[in-house]
Amino acid sequence: xxxxxxxxxxxxxxxxxxxxxxxxxxxxxxxxxxxxxxxxxxxxxxxxxxxxxxxxxxxxxxxxxxxxxxxxxxxxxxxxxxxxxxxxxxxxxxxxxxxxxxxxxxxxxxxxxxxxxxxxxxxxxxxxxxxxxxxxxxxxxxxxxxxxxxxxxxxxxxxxxxxxxxxxxxxxxxxxxxxxxxxxxxxxxxxxxxxxxxxxxxxxxxxxxxxxxxxxxxxxxxxxxxxxxxxxxxxxxxxxxxxxxxxxxxxxxxxxxxxxxxxxxxxxxxxxxxxxxxxxxxxxxxxxxxxxxxxxxxxxxxxxxxxxxxxxxxxxxxxxxxxxxxxxxxxxxxxxxxxxxxxxxxxxxxxxxxxxxxxxxxxxxxxxxxxxxxxxxxxxxxxxxxx
Numbered sequence: 001x002x003x004x005x006x007x008x009x010x011x012x013x014x015x016x017x018x019x020x021x022x023x024x025x026x027x028x029x030x031x032x033x034x035x036x037x038x039x040x041x042x043x044x045x046x047x048x049x050x051x052x053x054x055x056x057x058x059x060x061x062x063x064x065x066x067x068x069x070x071x072x073x074x075x076x077x078x079x080x081x082x083x084x085x086x087x088x089x090x091x092x093x094x095x096x097x098x099x100x101x102x103x104x105x106x107x108x109x110x111x112x113x114x115x116x117x118x119x120x121x122x123x124x125x126x127x128x129x130x131x132x133x134x135x136x137x138x139x140x141x142x143x144x145x146x147x148x149x150x151x152x153x154x155x156x157x158x159x160x161x162x163x164x165x166x167x168x169x170x171x172x173x174x175x176x177x178x179x180x181x182x183x184x185x186x187x188x189x190x191x192x193x194x195x196x197x198x199x200x201x202x203x204x205x206x207x208x209x210x211x212x213x214x215x216x217x218x219x220x221x222x223x224x225x226x227x228x229x230x231x232x233x234x235x236x237x238x239x240x241x242x243x244x245x246x247x248x249x250x251x252x253x254x255x256x257x258x259x260x261x262x263x264x265x266x267x268x269x270x271x272x273x274x275x276x277x278x279x280x281x282x283x284x285x286x287x288x289x290x291x292x293x294x295x296x297x298x299x300x301x302x303x304x305x306x307x308x309x310x311x312x313x314x315x316x317x318x319x320x321x322x323x324x325x326x327x328x329x330x331x332x333x334x335x336x337x338x339x340x341x342x343x344x345x346x347x348x349x350x351x352x353x354x355x356x357x358x359x360x361x362x363x364x365x366x367x368x369x370x371x372x373x374x375x376x377x378x379x380x381x382x383x384x385x386x387x
Contacts, residue, residue, distance in 0.1 A: 008274030011282025018293035036244030049204020060154035075367025124193030142197035174198030225267035288352035
């Protein structure tokens with residue numbers, strides 16, 4: 001059983017996160033909802049816990065099964081992660097060859113010393129002191145270690161109710177650590193990213209168990225599902241807009257868990273919309289959108305820097321929003337910058353289509369084929385009858 005509506009949600013969340021990271025002085029940039037859209041990373045964590053539980057809760061009963069699960073998950077996330085990481089290196093080489101840059105190449109977040117931690121997927125465990133290279137990839141590191149935790153939990157607890165009880169404890173522990181030690185509310189990444197992911201991932205696990213319990217109780221659809229979905233969407237927009245830089249953000253996995261539970265029933269008009277082909281197309285490529293958009297932003301920033309040199313006029317402006325001073329691309333009026341945002345989204349989607357076709361799918365297929373070859377039984381010679 002798939003949840004196509006939740007796949008549609010995944011595509012929308014990837015688009016909103018990519019808009020959050022784009023530093024262009026358009027009508028969208030100061031919008032409260034866009035400035036809070038980093039919270040959709042927590043939606044990813046909750047959704048991941050939900051679908052991973054659905055797919056594997058009854059299958060991880062032995063060490064070989066757990067090992068295959070982890071290899072499959074690594075094959076799902078690592079090839080594209082490695083490819084986007086490597087793609088940043090030529091940009092730094094060009095920066096090193098160019099003169100007059102504000103910061104030297106291969107320094108700060110692009111320090112060569114952080115390449116190894118990125119390749120090993122440990123850069124969300126407090127090893128680095130800042131976001132490095134492909135900045136959104138910290139969440140891939142955190143999520144892979146959540147997979148490890150989930151596999152270990154299934155092996156140790158055995159019984160489903162024990163797994164769920166432990167999941168509640170792990171979610172609460174992740175929330176406790178983030179609330180107690182994060183300097184930016186739930187917006188923690190390279191330092192406490194694993195604990196933030198634990199909070200969301202195991203919230204998703206619990207939501208799935210509640211969904212199954214509802215189905216077993218005979219609830220196949222929600223009453224007034226269209227109205228319930230509408231209220232859920234309004235709640236998401238209001239919450240993301242209000243919680244972008246305050247303690248309310250700590251509740252984001254809980255709200256997103258409720259939204260995932262509502263849309264898992266796939267009963268309302270918004271579910272039918274999200275099940276349409278355009279949203280399914282975006283959902284299938286959501287991981288590529290999420291991983292490639294920072295690379296596209298880097299290319300846009302390089303192009304803006306070249307434009308500034310050619311025009312000999314400022315192309316960047318400094319603005320303070322939510323107490324944070326940010327350098328934004330601005331070489332025209334807000335409507336011209338809106339057009340640039342649309343061009344950026346089109347570029348991100350086009351690049352993601354390429355990476356999905358030539359990196360993401362082949363990488364996953366190669367790992368799956370390797371597992372199948374390892375599992376293939378060795379043919380034994382037929383017994384020879386002696387007459």
